Every structure is written in C-alpha cells, then in structure tokens.
Amino acid sequence: MNIRLVFLGTSAAVPTLNRGLPATILQSSTEQWIFDCGENIQRQMITTKSSFHKKTKIFLTHLHGDHVLGLPGLLQTMTLMDRREPIQVYGPLGLKNFLVNCQQTLKFELTYQVEVNEIVKSGVIVEEEKYIVEIVESNHTIESYSYVFEEKPRPGKFFPEKALALGLPEGELWSKLQKGEKVTLSNDKIVKPDDVMGPRKQGRKIVYTGDTKPFEAFTSFAKYADVIIHDCTYDDSLTEKADITGHSTPTQAAEQAKKADAKMLVLTHISARYPDANLLLERAKKIFENTILAEDLLVLELPFNDNEC
Numbered sequence: 001m002n003i004r005l006v007f008l009g010t011s012a013a014v015p016t017l018n019r020g021l022p023a024t025i026l027q028s029s030t031e032q033w034i035f036d037c038g039e040n041i042q043r044q045m046i047t048t049k050s051s052f053h054k055k056t057k058i059f060l061t062h063l064h065g066d067h068v069l070g071l072p073g074l075l076q077t078m079t080l081m082d083r084r085e086p087i088q089v090y091g092p093l094g095l096k097n098f099l100v101n102c103q104q105t106l107k108f109e110l111t112y113q114v115e116v117n118e119i120v121k122s123g124v125i126v127e128e129e130k131y132i133v134e135i136v137e138s139n140h141t142i143e144s145y146s147y148v149f150e151e152k153p154r155p156g157k158f159f160p161e162k163a164l165a166l167g168l169p170e171g172e173l174w175s176k177l178q179k180g181e182k183v184t185l186s187n188d189k190i191v192k193p194d195d196v197m198g199p200r201k202q203g204r205k206i207v208y209t210g211d212t213k214p215f216e217a218f219t220s221f222a223k224y225a226d227v228i229i230h231d232c233t234y235d236d237s238l239t240e241k242a243d244i245t246g247h248s249t250p251t252q253a254a255e256q257a258k259k260a261d262a263k264m265l266v267l268t269h270i271s272a273r274y275p276d277a278n279l280l281l282e283r284a285k286k287i288f289e290n291t292i293l294a295e296d297l298l299v300l301e302l303p304f305n306d307n308e309c
C-alpha cells in the first residue's frame, strides 16, 4: 500500500504563527492513523485533503492539553459531517473520563461509535492483517507512551514457472501460496510458499515518540525504523530545562536515531521560542545526517522497503 505522513501540527505547548499544536497523520488509500490531536486539527485535515469518513484510529501519547484538546472538536466535526464509521481512540488512563466529561458538558451526540481504549502497559495494542501498532512507556512528566506503526512483511515475488514445474495449475492454489499458505497436491505432496516465491520484503516502520526525554528502551523499540518522529523541544543550551520538563534536545534526538540505526529522523514539537528552528536541525545533522525539521503541512511519501527478511 502507498502510505504518506502528514504533519498537521509541529509546535510545543502553544501555537505560533507558523506552527499548530501536535498532530501527525499517517495515511493509506483506505485507512488513516492520527498521532496526537492538537487544536485546529480539523482545518489542517481539510487543507491536506484528509478524510473525515475514512477508517481511522487515533493514538494519544499523553493527556497534556496541547496533545488532546483537538480531539473533542474533531469528533464533533465528524458528527456534523455525518460520519457513520466507528473510530478507535487509544491513550493513557483518564482518556475515557475526559471524553465523557466533554460530551456531557457540551451536550453533543455522535453519529458513530467511539471505541475508547485506555492503555495500561507497553506492548502491541493493535494487530491487523497488514500491520501492528506497539507502544512503550516513554519518559515525560506524566504517564506517556511512544508509538510504533509497523507493517508486516510483504510476500516475495511469485514465480509461476516454478509452480507449473511442481505440477500446480494456475488458480486457487496459486493464490493460497501467494497468501503464505501451504498447499497439498493430489499426490499428497506438500508445496510451501518458499518453494515458489522469493524472499519476503520488510514492512515499513514509523516511530512517533510524543513528548519525552531519552530513555533506555527506545533503542530496541525503534530499531531500524524507516522514520523516527522525535520530540525536539529545546536547543542544546537548554538541556537541563529539557531534562526537568521531560523533553529532548536535537543532540539527544539524533543520538537516539543513531543508536536505533534509523533511516530518517524528523524533529518536531518545536518550542515557540524558535521562530527559525534551523539551529535545531543543524545541531542534529552533525550527529545524524538524514534529519529534517517538521513543518506544518509537510507531506512525506514513504516508499516501500525493499530489504529482504
């Protein structure tokens, strides 16, 4: 599937002229996954031609206002647009209470079902046919999680001539093998997918840290990620402030990406004190060359990973 990453909001704590509050959306042609839900997310979704009706899952890293205050508005907008498809929302304990209180106070009904999933521990929280979503507890000032979206491996190339040589006629048996299933021939001989297909290809792996300072478990969690979207709130001269407030500097974000052997690093959650955040970018690039700075409305197309596995 083709997937793209769209940065809807890239500021920290308060919006600025050029940056909205944290929200990032990952999209395929049939489904989308929203990571954090800062205010004004709906207008950014309209600007980037994102759908309000598509199959959607929303993942919240923690319950600080800059990351969640867009959620009630987004849910309400979806109702006004007559959404019918259920939506799943994941986040720390307290999420359910937050949404129920908003709904009761603002007296809004929904035209679709919101399934709230409160997270209690690290691990895989979503497993679908083509991908998983896994979380790990991060290191912020309140309960907070980093997320990884990881595609399952794609099947390798199918070789029809090998299938024919093994006595397999074109048809249902071919598609079973292509889906990774074994098949049994009329002479009881078993044919495995590996007999007629090339090596499987690795899926893409996208990591979203949310607000955090560096933490030990991150390296294995983010290992070989195609993209790491990392907190980069303060510059290196404010390392102590970053430590106290549970955030990262460009040096720390870049070191994390390097240790994880990631392909690409995107710095986000930029403090409003940097109208020009290039100093953050330059600093990170000294340690991890393939770094970019997130900007609102930046779109990244994520090419297929051709590594074999």
Ligand SMILES: [Zn+2]
Pocket: 012, 013, 022, 064, 066, 067, 211, 269
């Ligand atoms: Zn924040």
Ligand SMILES: [Zn+2]
Pocket: 062, 064, 140, 211
């Ligand atoms: Zn926070």
